[in-house]
Amino acid sequence: MQPDFVWRHARLVDRRRFAYFFDRGAAEAVVAAVAAYQNPDGGFGNALEPDIRGPGSQPVPTQHAFEFLEEVGALDHPMVGRACDFLVSISDGGGVPFVLPHVDDHPHAPWWVPEHAPSLNPTAAIAGVLHKAGVTHHPWLDAATEYCWREIPSSTAGGDDAVAIARFLDHAPDRRRAEGLFGAFGPKVAKEHATLDPAAEGYVKMPLDFAPTPSSLARAVFDDSTIDAHLEALAARQQPDGGWPITWDPPSEAARWEWRGEMTVRRLLVLRAYGRLG
Numbered sequence: 001m002q003p004d005f006v007w008r009h010a011r012l013v014d015r016r017r018f019a020y021f022f023d024r025g026a027a028e029a030v031v032a033a034v035a036a037y038q039n040p041d042g043g044f045g046n047a048l049e050p051d052i053r054g055p056g057s058q059p060v061p062t063q064h065a066f067e068f069l070e071e072v073g074a075l076d077h078p079m080v081g082r083a084c085d086f087l088v089s090i091s092d093g094g095g096v097p098f099v100l101p102h103v104d105d106h107p108h109a110p111w112w113v114p115e116h117a118p119s120l121n122p123t124a125a126i127a128g129v130l131h132k133a134g135v136t137h138h139p140w141l142d143a144a145t146e147y148c149w150r151e152i153p154s155s156t157a158g159g160d161d162a163v164a165i166a167r168f169l170d171h172a173p174d175r176r177r178a179e180g181l182f183g184a185f186g187p188k189v190a191k192e193h194a195t196l197d198p199a200a201e202g203y204v205k206m207p208l209d210f211a212p213t214p215s216s217l218a219r220a221v222f223d224d225s226t227i228d229a230h231l232e233a234l235a236a237r238q239q240p241d242g243g244w245p246i247t248w249d250p251p252s253e254a255a256r257w258e259w260r261g262e263m264t265v266r267r268l269l270v271l272r273a274y275g276r277l278g
Contacts, residue, residue: 005242010261013037013048013068017265020072021272027072034068035079037061041089042082050258051250052099054106057086059096063122066129075133084138087126092116094143095123095151109251120168121161124148128167145172152181159205162193166210166218182217190221198233203248206230213273231274234267 006018013033019025037048043057044065052058062083069075090096095118103112127144135141148168155165165185172178190196195204207230210218219227238244243264250256271277 003242005264006261009241009243009257010264011258014258014261014265017068017071018268021265021269027074030068030072031074031077034065037065038079038083042079042084042086043090044083047255047258050255050262051109052103052106052112053108053251053255054103056100056102056105058100058103059087059090059122059126060099062087063126063129066126070129070133073133075130075135080135081138084140087144088140091140091143092118094140094145094147095119096126096144098122107251109248109255118147119161120148120151120155120157121164123164124152124161124168125164128164128169128171131168131173132171148172149177152185158193162189163205163209166216170217179217186218186221189218194218194222196226198229201247206234208234208270212270227274231271231276235271235276238267 003018003022006015010018013030016025016029016033020027020030034044034048037044037046039045039055039057041057043059044061045052045057046055046061047053048061048064049058052061065083066075066080069077069080087096090100097115097117098119098121099112099114101114103114123144127141127148130141131145148165152165152168155161166189169178169182169185189210193205194207194210196207198206200206207218207222207226210216211222211227213219243260244267246256246259246263250259268277
């Protein structure tokens with residue numbers, strides 16, 4: 001597995017995530033690292049999303065914070081309620097925008113274009129991770145869930161938006177409704193949104209992005225040979241230094257190393273979920 005890459009190059013939060021999953025590290029250590037990225041308004045920033053280098057709170061870094069806390073069973077931490085209060089402050093009908101205008105105050109990757117309209121990316125992903133952990137105590141989640149139910153049936157977006165939809169449908173508590181929507185969404189994943197060629201290059205979404213675990217709804221839309229080929233290709237993309245590459249140009253070399261650390265932990269977790277780690 002070559003864990004030296006993580007210890008040499010990854011951020012503290014990703015070193016602690018790696019330690020939690022693979023070296024008997026403490027959940028509390030992950031929580032403490034995540035907390036350092038939270039702002040007084042409750043949201044998360046400070047380059048927790050490595051492509052947004054500014055300190056201000058943004059929706060996607062808040063999504064990442066929730067994902068990291070959920071991994072260690074800590075979405076009952078008080079910082080989550082404060083972050084949901086932040087989401088209320090920027091939401092419109094439950095939906096939050098992709099990125100807030102103050103992104104332009106600091107360096108960032110060029111695709112982070114400010115917008116005011118709510119977006120399924122990241123609203124659906126945030127709601128999905130909260131539902132995965134069984135969070136029920138904040139009114140933002142109720143409004144966001146209703147927003148997702150309204151918007152998903154008419155969505156034609158692919159890429160990260162489609163992945164966010166998949167995460168929501170994986171974990172929404174109304175399973176009958178979620179599975180009903182997936183009946184229409186799933187074929188689009190296989191035919192339109194996922195790149196089936198395991199050797200494809202560039203910023204594309206692969207089957208394992210939609211089905212990071214065997215229990216994901218999207219696993220059913222790919223046959224065993226496709227999943228096996230992508231698992232083999234994923235393992236083969238590990239670099240000689242032990243880390244995984246990224247497929248886009250980040251705004252700085254620091255961001256590149258931060259991303260590679262996060263992606264390395266993420267790729268190892270996918271491989272472990274499918275029984276591909278020794």
